[in-house]
Amino acid sequence: MATGNYRIKTDNDWNSIYFRFKQGGLFDIEISTGLQCPKGRWSSTKQEILTTKEVSFKDINVKLKELDTYVRKEYECSKLEDETILINSKWLKGKIDFFLNKETKDLELNERLFLTSFINSFIEESRTKKTRTNTPVKNRTIQHYTTTLNKITAFEKHIGNKIKLTEINLKFHSNFIDFLESVQILNPNTIGGYVDDIKLFCRNADNKGYEIPNDYKLQEFYSPTNKTNDIYLKETEINAIFSTHFEQDSLDNARDWLIIGLRTGLRISDFLTLSKKDIIDGFIQIQTKKTDYPVIIPLHQEVLQILAKRHGDFPRNISDQKLNTYVKEVAKIAGLNEQTEGAKMCKTEVMKDGKKTIISRKKFGKYPKHELVSSHICRRTFATLLYGKIDTLTIMKITGHQTEKQFLGYIKITPKEYAQKLKDYWRKMED
Incomplete structure (x- = not known):
């Protein structure tokens, strides 16, 4: 039967604890565990570190006993699984490293x-x-x-x-x-x-x-989720943004990109890369980057006006980050100041490695609506404004959603807005 035994080879201030594993004439291997014992505190008889304040001797002693049991068990299992397994220094080191949570070279x-x-x-x-x-x-x-x-x-x-x-x-x-x-x-x-x-x-x-x-x-191994208060823009708000005059060229450029996003329903990665070659017979025709899905979108009148004022060209190139910064200012100037529930990035102070660090995290609350505007609002707005006005399949073909479940996740009409629609319908019936 295989046996394990610990020893130290030196008499220094700190000494490595070695594990010797052997069985008759089959093998006799010795490997350092990486654990150390202070000078004069090792007992060969007890196979443990004696009482000392220099290390957590009780924890190490428990670990040594568990390691001995683990290696012998692994050896017995290896004989049952594969008799050709070679029990050598590499095998023993791998078992010790694994048990002590150390990566190996294998x-x-x-x-x-x-x-x-x-x-x-x-x-x-x-x-x-x-x-x-x-x-x-x-x-x-x-x-x-x-x-x-x-x-x-x-x-x-x-x-x-x-x-x-x-x-x-x-x-x-x-x-x-x-x-x-x-x-x-x-x-x-x-x-x-x-x-x-x-x-x-x-x-x-x-x-x-x-x-x-x-x-x-198991069901208990769940993926956390919470109901987000994602916002969308109403037609009156889009029209206010479109008709507002911006003195600053960077804001005018950002406003035009925002309108294009709102009127195409494309993701930012798709609408910010649009160019003349993507317009064919009066339609935008592209393969979406995220899903590689082909979409064809008619040109909205506001998009046509933006292209006309730029002699057929799309607005000047801009990064995602800059667009998301500028559109908040655009919405503010356009008067989108209504207090609205939502989430925005806020600076938060946390302790990291014992030091105070400032990080940015989403915080839910009520804010002026312009503070919640970003490029992500485009796709939600496009889907929400068209929902119920034309059939769902048509909208999905334009947005590139492949399932109705995915699509409905973008619809942000509130229960009160649905109730108002019903109220308006009844009023029309009475008239």
Whole structure:
């Protein structure tokens, strides 16, 4: 039967604790555990560190006993699974490193054991992977995977441990969400996106046969969400923005881009790259960047007027960030000052690594409406204003939504507005 034994080889102020693992004439291996014992405090007889104030000796002693049990159990399992497994220094080091939450030089082993190593491998595979529709995985999707990886790495730094795939359970779920809420100060919808990614990683690890708990399949392993008060612009507000004169050229340029976004229903990544070549027979015709979906959109009268004043050209190029800054000023000058419920980015002071740090996070409340205006309002407004006026399928073909569920998520008509529509309808019936 295989046996394990600890010893130290030196008599320095600090001494590495070695683990010797052997079985008869089959093998006799000795590897440093990386754990250390202060001078004169090691007991070979008791196989433990004696009482000392220099280290957490009780915790280390427990760890040493657990490590011995773990290695012997792994050895017995390996004999049952594959008799050809070579028990050598590399095997023992891998087991010790894994038990003590240390990555090894064996990338394949790391991928099977640690969450971040698996995600790194998953991301690399995604760069050349095809989706179910035989299209490449979008760069934005890979960027989101990377952001999720960064959040998990930050969590590991926060708790002081690397997370194993075998530890992705309900306790991890609870602690990770608590970290994102209380330390990272993130809102539920953002956190939900990261949990969705983790579930995806777990499914893929499971499909590969890696050891992982089934907790990710449970209802309790939920993705947080909250009902957002996303706003949209009314026709009167759009017309006010369109008809307002702006002395500053940068604001005039931003206003024109905003109107184009509002009257096409395109995402900012699509409407900010429009050019003359995208207009064919009086229609805008493009392949959307996010979904690679072909859309054809008629030119609204306000868009035609913008193109006419620029001799057929679209407004001057502008970055996403600058547009989102300018459109708030545009809306303010146009008089969109009504107090409105919504969320906006606010500076928040948090403690990070023991220091006060200022971060930007969304904060829900009531604000003047112009403070809530951004490029994201365009698509919601387009869908909301047309909903109920023409059939839903027609709007979806223009917005590029492939399911009605996705589309209805953009409709921001309030219950009171629906009630007012019914009231107006009854009044017409009476007349």
